[in-house]
Amino acid sequence: MTDAPTEAFAPLPARRGLIEYRRRNERARWGFERWEITRGSDGMRTLSAHCELAVAGEQVVRDNVLSVHDDFHPAEAYVRVMNKGELTGSGWFRFTDTEAECESFSRDLGRVSQTIAIQRPMRGFGVHAVQSDGWLAATFPFDKGPGHVAFMGRNLMHSLHHLGATGPSLCTTTSGFEFVGVETIEVPAGRFECNRMRLRGIVNDHPPYDMWLSRDGDCLYVKGEAQGYLDSVFELVELEGDPLG
DSSP: OOOOOOOOOOOOOOEEEEEEEEETTOEEEEEEEEEEEETTSSSSSEEEEEEEETTTTTTEEEEEEEEOOTOOEEEEEEEEETTEEOOOOOOEEOOSSSEEEEEEETTTTTTEEEEOOSSOOOOOOSSSOHHHHHHHTTTOOOOGOTEEEOOOOOEEEEHHHHHHHHOOOOOOEEEEEEEEEEEEETTTTTEEEEEEEEEEOTTTOOOOOOEEEESSSSEEEEEEEEOTTOOOEEEEEEEEEEEEE
């Protein structure tokens, strides 16, 4: 008897990074986000992100998984949130071309089952990991040039809390993005050519917010700046792996 032939194992193409959160004029960090992005043979990207932060009286731990199609339309997501050492809630989300679904349980809302209508393309699904913020701008019409502002109707998030400390459930916003321009910036992880984006039409008193996203096709979150009470910088400090194509 001979052994059956086996195929050589090949892990999925992946990129891994670490983003640190800190006050603008301070080196001490108030939070971090360690993430990994893989790409399957079907073209879908999956983001896994672990976030820990302590700011503005909150102590939040979030674990997120978000899968998107090759055009960055969301496919599914999982969110688990803790605040001040206690479980806030967890939930599962599914997206089609026409519907978004949520099945969750949270301390504040109890058991939640939601189905709402959506249209494709949509801006994306925000799970509050800043890397997922970058994917919200992945389908922006950059060909219209700097200064262009785009709103894409109903935007979905798992929480309207600025730090994602509540829920999870399907929440909607109507904010959009302005394309400020192409800039080359340096962060601890290296030098990157980026699209600079600015949040417009801000709701729920979110402070002014800019972010710099890589132009290599993966829309990596390289840097962000939040004004107002946060007055903070978010920077990519570690990066492994080549662009996923």
